[in-house]
Amino acid sequence: MDITFDQVSYVYQPGSPFEHRALQDISFSIQSGSFVAIIGHTGSGKSTLLQHLNGLMQPTSGRVSVGPYDMEAGKKNKRLRELREKVGVVFQYPEHQLFEETVSKDIAFGPENFGVEEQEIQTRITEAVRATGLSEELLERSPFDLSGGQMRRVAISGVLAMNPEVLVLDEPTAGLDPSGQREIMDMFHNLHKEKQLTTVLVTHSMEDALKYADHIIILNNGEMYREGTPLEIFKQKEALEAVQLDVPEVIEFLAKVEEKMNIRLPYEGQSVAELAKDLARMVKGGRDLE
Amino acid sequence: MSHFPGNSQLSRGGEELEKNQIEFRNVSFRYHDEAPWVLRDVSFKIDADEWVAIIGHNGSGKSTIAKLMNGLLFPQEGEILVSGQKVEPDTIWDVRKQVGMVFQNPDNQFVGTTVRDDVAFGMENHGMPRELMVERIRESLQAVSMTDYERQEPHRLSGGQKQRVAIASVLAVSPKYIILDEATAMLDPKGRKEIMQTIRDVQGARNLSLITITHDLQEVTQADRVIVMNNGEVWMEGTPRDIFSEKDRLIDIGLDTPFISKLADELMNAGLTISREPLNHQELLEELWTLHSTK
Ligand SMILES: Nc1ncnc2c1ncn2[C@@H]1O[C@H](COP(=O)(O)OP(=O)(O)OP(=O)(O)O)[C@@H](O)[C@H]1O
Ligand SMILES: Nc1ncnc2c1ncn2[C@@H]1O[C@H](COP(=O)(O)OP(=O)(O)OP(=O)(O)O)[C@@H](O)[C@H]1O
Ligand SMILES: [Mg+2]
Ligand SMILES: [Mg+2]
Numbered sequence: 001m002d003i004t005f006d007q008v009s010y011v012y013q014p015g016s017p018f019e020h021r022a023l024q025d026i027s028f029s030i031q032s033g034s035f036v037a038i039i040g041h042t043g044s045g046k047s048t049l050l051q052h053l054n055g056l057m058q059p060t061s062g063r064v065s066v067g068p069y070d071m072e073a074g075k076k077n078k079r080l081r082e083l084r085e086k087v088g089v090v091f092q093y094p095e096h097q098l099f100e101e102t103v104s105k106d107i108a109f110g111p112e113n114f115g116v117e118e119q120e121i122q123t124r125i126t127e128a129v130r131a132t133g134l135s136e137e138l139l140e141r142s143p144f145d146l147s148g149g150q151m152r153r154v155a156i157s158g159v160l161a162m163n164p165e166v167l168v169l170d171e172p173t174a175g176l177d178p179s180g181q182r183e184i185m186d187m188f189h190n191l192h193k194e195k196q197l198t199t200v201l202v203t204h205s206m207e208d209a210l211k212y213a214d215h216i217i218i219l220n221n222g223e224m225y226r227e228g229t230p231l232e233i234f235k236q237k238e239a240l241e242a243v244q245l246d247v248p249e250v251i252e253f254l255a256k257v258e259e260k261m262n263i264r265l266p267y268e269g270q271s272v273a274e275l276a277k278d279l280a281r282m283v284k285g286g287r288d289l290e
Numbered sequence: 291m292s293h294f295p296g297n298s299q300l301s302r303g304g305e306e307l308e309k310n311q312i313e314f315r316n317v318s319f320r321y322h323d324e325a326p327w328v329l330r331d332v333s334f335k336i337d338a339d340e341w342v343a344i345i346g347h348n349g350s351g352k353s354t355i356a357k358l359m360n361g362l363l364f365p366q367e368g369e370i371l372v373s374g375q376k377v378e379p380d381t382i383w384d385v386r387k388q389v390g391m392v393f394q395n396p397d398n399q400f401v402g403t404t405v406r407d408d409v410a411f412g413m414e415n416h417g418m419p420r421e422l423m424v425e426r427i428r429e430s431l432q433a434v435s436m437t438d439y440e441r442q443e444p445h446r447l448s449g450g451q452k453q454r455v456a457i458a459s460v461l462a463v464s465p466k467y468i469i470l471d472e473a474t475a476m477l478d479p480k481g482r483k484e485i486m487q488t489i490r491d492v493q494g495a496r497n498l499s500l501i502t503i504t505h506d507l508q509e510v511t512q513a514d515r516v517i518v519m520n521n522g523e524v525w526m527e528g529t530p531r532d533i534f535s536e537k538d539r540l541i542d543i544g545l546d547t548p549f550i551s552k553l554a555d556e557l558m559n560a561g562l563t564i565s566r567e568p569l570n571h572q573e574l575l576e577e578l579w580t581l582h583s584t585k
Contacts, residue, residue, distance in 0.1 A: 018442065041478045042450030046521040078427055092449040092476065095395055145321065148472065149348025171449070175394065177347045177505055178546035204450075204478050207549075237380040248477040249508075249549045260575055261582050272549075276556030283562065283582045 001086070001166055001198055003030040003053065006241040008062035010048055024222045025062070028177030030215070032067075033196040035189070037209035037230075040219035041244035043070075046170070046202045047092055049219070053168050053200065054087040057081045066166065085114045088164030090172045092202075093154035098143040102135075103154050106143050110162040121161070128157035131187050133180060148175040156184065166198045167191070173205065185212060206248040210234060218243065231268070250275070308337055308374040310338030312359060312389075312499065317368035318356060328354055330522045333367070338466075341493065342499040343510045345529075346519030347544030352503045353394055355519075356469045359501075360389040373466070387416060390465035392473035394503075400444040405436065405455050408444055412463040422461075430458040433488045435481070449476045457485060468493070469501045474509075486512075507534075507548040509555055511569045518545070535567045542568035550574055 010023040022045045030036050038046050051057040052064045055071055064071045069083045077083070085127065088110075091097050101108035104125055111121045122232045129136060132153040143154050152175045159167070167188065173181040189212050192199045203209055209216055209230060219224040221242040226233060234240070234247050237255070246252070251267050254275075258264050263282045265275065312335070318328040323570045329351045336342050344352050358370055370377040372385045390412070393399045402408030409430060413423045430435045434454035439447065444455060453476050460468055468489070474482045484550035486509065493500045502509065510516055516533045518526040520543045526533060534540070534547050537555070541547075547555075554564045554574055562581060568574035 012446070018446075042476075042481055043448040043456065047448060093395055093397065095397065147349040147353060153348070171476060173506070175348075175472060177544045178507060179541065179544040180348055181505070182546070204476065204482075206479060241480070241525075244478045244480040249555075253550070253553070256571055256575055257578065261579060263582075272552050273556045273559070275552060275558045279578075280557050280560035280562045283578050 002032045002065075003067075003166070003198065003200070004063075004065045005029070005049075005052075006051065006063045006065075008049075008064055010052070010057060011060045012043075012048075014060065024221050026219075026224050027062075028164045028217060028224065028227060030197055030198065030200065031120075031133070033192075034215055035192050035199045035201070035213050036215045036217060037201045037203055037213035038217045038219065039203060039209055039245060041205070044219040044243075046219055046223040048222075049087065050168050050170050050200065050202060053166070054084050054089050056089075085162065086164055087166040087168060088159035088162050089168040090156055090159050090170060092173070092174070093169040094148075094151040095144075095153050097158065098151060100139050101142060103143050103146075104139040106154055108163050109157045110158055114162070124161040124163070125157070128160040129153075131160055132157045133183060147181060149177055152176055153180070153184075164197070167200070169199065169201045169203075171202055171204065173203070173208070188212070206234070206246055207250075210248045210251075211242075218245070234267075308371070310373065310466070310499075311371070312336045312373075312501075313371040314355070314358075315369050315371070317358065317360065317365045317370060319351075319365045320369075329358075332522075332524055333368075334517055334524060334527060336467075336499055336501060338499055339493075339497055340418070340515060341490070341502070341513045342515045342517060343505045343513035344501065344517045344519060345505070345510055345533075345545060346525070347521075350544075351522045352517040352519055353471055354472050356391060356503060359467070359469060360391055361385050366458065388466040389469065390460040390463050390467070391469040392453075392456045392460050392471060394471045394473075396452040396473075397445065399456060399459075400452075403443060404441050404449075405431070405444055405511055406440045408455060409459045409462050412459050416463055426462045430462040431455075433461060434458045434485060434493075440570070450481065453477060454481075454485070457489070461489070464492055464496050464498065467499045467501065469503070471472050471503045472505065473502075475505070481541065482506075482509075507546060511548055511550075516545075520544075531567050534569070 005026050005028050008026045010022055012020045012022055040046050053066055055077055058071055059073045059075045069079055071077050098106055100109055107125050107128055108121050109125055134153040136159060186206055191197050209233060213230055216230055217227045225243055234251055237247050254265050254267055265278055314332050314334050317329055318327055320327045346352050358365060361377045372388060375381055377385050398409055401411050409424055409427050416435045434457055436454050455472055458471055474485055511530045513530060516530055519526060534551050537547055550568050554568050558564050564577050
């Protein structure tokens with residue numbers, strides 16, 4: 001589904017002494033089937049923006065559209081239920097979306113709510129826990145008697161079980177162990193490719209933004225700061241540092257190599273092995289190759 | 291005994307040491323009688339001044355260890371000593387004055403109705419004088435860049451702002467032992483570096499022990515020592531360099547090596563000789579520089 005933000009602003013606690021403008025005049029569009037990363041400093045408005053995507057929040061001014069669904073300031077949307085069936089959101093803190101007695105009931109909640117048949121639900125649970133690497137032994141446990149990373153996997157399983165058309169992920173790898181981070185991001189990426197799932201990822205990992213996204217949006221203080229492809233964005237070290245961000249480690253290291261040894265090896269999406277090969281050759285052979 | 295002055299001094303030295311240590315002695319724990327053991331025969335010591343990182347796969351027992359350290363849970367077997375004192379139901383108030391903790395989910399620890407109250411709360415419990423409290427609140431909120439949010443309700447903050455406030459609360463008290471359970475997982479890249487630096491400064495200035503539970507491998511490279519948990523057991527203990535030399539064995543237990551160590555491996559595969567496992571950019575750059583200039 002195409003996603004459009006048209007001059008969206010959002011104000012928390014309007015009219016109170018705590019009034020806070022979290023989004024300011026945001027406009028962008030995301031094509032159906034793309035993988036977009038949203039990055040930005042603590043409190044820049046990322047989670048606020050994401051919650052507009054399934055109608056959990058309504059713009060204070062401006063318009064959000066997700067496929068055929070519109071959310072406009074001051075207008076009630078009567079098709080929110082339909083929208084929520086199609087847009088799956090993994091929240092920043094998994095505890096905020098777990099509430100059932102058992103893990104399996106929790107995962108079943110979404111599909112049950114949307115009238116999916118019992119047998120189909122069982123299949124989906126099995127598939128979801130496999131995709132998130134959750135041990136089946138935990139299915140009858142209370143979701144609150146789990147470790148942080150296990151809760152995260154339950155929350156993600158619940159969203160997968162809905163079979164959404166749009167995946168909205170708010171720092172989904174926070175709390176996962178290193179293997180889990182890699183496996184689950186790869187799983188999201190595969191889903192995106194195989195089913196053309198439109199995916200919106202909020203992350204503080206510049207590495208993940210570089211590796212998985214085809215488009216990056218940067219927020220700063222509730223405003224749109226930059227947008228572009230990962231390679232374009234991550235060329236702008238100063239611009240990133242000015243807003244509390246950074247370049248991915250691989251790019252930072254190559255910049256240091258250039259500075260110290262005058263060996264220039266631009267990053268164009270090579271794997272670590274490919275980079276190492278070139279780098280080794282240049283270190284041994286010196287500059288005569290250039 | 292007076293014939294062996296050296297010895298008695300040594301034992302006094304030992305006691306001194308113990309006074310500034312957290313020790314786990316053969317600790318086993320499960321959440322209830324029927325449940326599986328989640329810690330098995332865990333022993334280790336953490337010294338004053340030390341920064342120890344605890345790593346391990348999801349569910350390996352890290353947060354359980356943290357909760358045992360400040361008496362939120364008690365082991366079925368073995369014992370835990372904090373500054374030489376056994377952690378038991380009647381000692382927990384003493385223990386908690388010394389062991390400050392930031393939980394994996396900060397929502398679980400907010401008690402105040404405003405950010406300011408929340409930071410003040412821990413200090414009140416320590417009976418800190420008012421003027422000092424006011425000063426500390428200011429300092430610690432500044433240290434995490436949250437001064438502007440003093441009067442906000444904690445639950446109305448962004449995810450990363452919540453983590454910042456939780457860290458400010460523990461910094462304000464600056465207890466003898468600080469445990470951070472994935473406390474910086476939701477900070478932006480620069481914020482994470484800045485706040486870790488602040489914590490280390492405080493640690494250095496006040497001689498604290500710092501225990502960080504983390505999945506951030508780059509952060510782990512900076513710790514003095516690492517305890518690796520696997521399935522409720524201590525899998526390995528050592529310096530970051532020792533740990534990351536284990537490579538594939540780490541991947542087998544759900545972990546990984548940092549980027550720089552992966553790059554060094556691939557450089558060796560490509561025919562370069564890297565003399566020791568690099569932990570940071572500087573170390574690998576120096577190796578490359580040597581190879582480059584001696585070609
Ligand atoms: N309240 C509880 N009741 C029952 N079992 C629990 C409870 N909390 C945790 N466990 C179980 O104890 C084991 C260890 O959990 P712990 O939270 O210590 O893991 P962890 O290493 O901190 O993992 P993570 O990296 O996911 O945070 C897990 O298998 C978990 O399911
Ligand atoms: N319920 C609320 N009431 C008032 N202000 C809020 C509320 N939730 C968030 N804010 C404020 O709105 C701003 C944007 O918050 P948001 O949660 O969108 O940030 P974020 O980019 O997701 O940050 P993080 O990376 O820390 O999660 C912050 O300054 C925050 O303090
Ligand atoms: Mg957020
Ligand atoms: Mg934990």
